[in-house]
Amino acid sequence: MLNFTLDLDLTLGCGQVFRWYKEEGVWNGVVGGREVRLRQVDGEVEVLTAVAGATIDSYFRADDDLDEIYAEISADPFVASLVSKYHGLRLIRQDPWECAASYILASYASVRRIQGMVESLCTRFGRRLEGGRHAFPSPEAILRKGEEVESCGLGYRCGWLLELATKVRDGELDLARLREGDYDECVGELKRLRGVGDKVADCIALFSLDHLQAFPVDVRIGRVLRSRYGAMGTYAKMRNFAAQRFGRYAGYAQQFLYLSEGECVTGRPRVPSTRGRCTRAASTPPGPRRS
DNA sequence: AACCAGGTCTCGA
DNA sequence: TCGAGACCTGGT
Numbered sequence: 001m002l003n004f005t006l007d008l009d010l011t012l013g014c015g016q017v018f019r020w021y022k023e024e025g026v027w028n029g030v031v032g033g034r035e036v037r038l039r040q041v042d043g044e045v046e047v048l049t050a051v052a053g054a055t056i057d058s059y060f061r062a063d064d065d066l067d068e069i070y071a072e073i074s075a076d077p078f079v080a081s082l083v084s085k086y087h088g089l090r091l092i093r094q095d096p097w098e099c100a101a102s103y104i105l106a107s108y109a110s111v112r113r114i115q116g117m118v119e120s121l122c123t124r125f126g127r128r129l130e131g132g133r134h135a136f137p138s139p140e141a142i143l144r145k146g147e148e149v150e151s152c153g154l155g156y157r158c159g160w161l162l163e164l165a166t167k168v169r170d171g172e173l174d175l176a177r178l179r180e181g182d183y184d185e186c187v188g189e190l191k192r193l194r195g196v197g198d199k200v201a202d203c204i205a206l207f208s209l210d211h212l213q214a215f216p217v218d219v220r221i222g223r224v225l226r227s228r229y230g231a232m233g234t235y236a237k238m239r240n241f242a243a244q245r246f247g248r249y250a251g252y253a254q255q256f257l258y259l260s261e262g263e264c265v266t267g268r269p270r271v272p273s274t275r276g277r278c279t280r281a282a283s284t285p286p287g288p289r290r291s
Numbered sequence: 292a293a294c295c296a297g298g299t300c301t302c303g304a
Numbered sequence: 305t306c307g308a309g310a311c312c313t314g315g316t
Contacts, residue, residue: 103297106298108311108312110297110315113296114296195299196299200298203297219297
């Protein structure tokens with residue numbers, strides 16, 4: 001049983017993580033290279049698999065002072081209403097490499113499709129765990145059979161993922177180091193990667209590198225900002241609006257706003273069948289078609 | 292059968 | 305600096 005406030009459905013089903021699914025009331029995921037099963041009964045979360053408490057605590061950011069954070073973002077009336085409606089929603093601290101790789105695949109794809117792409121990579125390149133699931137593959141594991149990545153249905157994101165994996169493997173990019181510096185430096189560094197723009201950089205910063213002020217603006221968030229606050233324009237404008245409005249924990253506010261605009265996804269990821277696809281995409285980045 | 296998806300890229304004003 | 309358009313592909 002956990003000794004901190006946590007609502008599993010809200011936290012695991014709100015689109016910040018892609019490998020969790022709920023089956024017969026039990027959430028199943030992979031954390032720290034182990035399959036983990038969790039169940040919530042009468043508000044209490046039970047850990048059904050053997051896993052170090054410290055691992056769970058770190059993953060669910062047990063060290064976050066939820067009362068303080070909720071109080072601070074509740075300075076905004078609308079967010080305050082969401083905080084009382086979605087009590088127990090937490091940000092998750094993901095592994096930086098897994099987070100970066102997952103979100104580089106997330107551009108212009110639905111949550112279900114992202115789940116499929118990620119699960120596809122895991123079953124092909126990830127170490128098989130006891131229990132049947134697979135670990136998220138290391139950069140080395142992916143690059144070892146780099147050509148096979150092209151048949152994972154990633155489309156034009158394929159080349160982006162391989163470039164990221166190469167830089168991480170070669171030590172050219174040290175993701176964990178970006179925890180130490182400030183938010184602007186972190187985002188600036190991430191955006192040098194192909195396939196990582198404003199939004200994906202903010203996701204990586206928020207979901208894996210402890211920059212709680214990061215405020216990813218996707219289409220859903222863009223909708224709320226416009227309809228509720230009349231904020232619109234460029235990405236920078238909306239991000240600055242959020243920073244001023246929601247403060248240093250803007251990232252938490254973002255998660256509540258995201259939830260308010262859509263439903264949770266709890267279904268099991270469906271791995272696309274292994275048809276070979278993605279032929280020229282790896283070498284042809286998106287852009288205007290030259291005829 | 293279209294249409295859209297937790298965006299990014301490149302180009303032109 | 306900003307707005308357009310194009311874009312792999314699988315869900316719905």
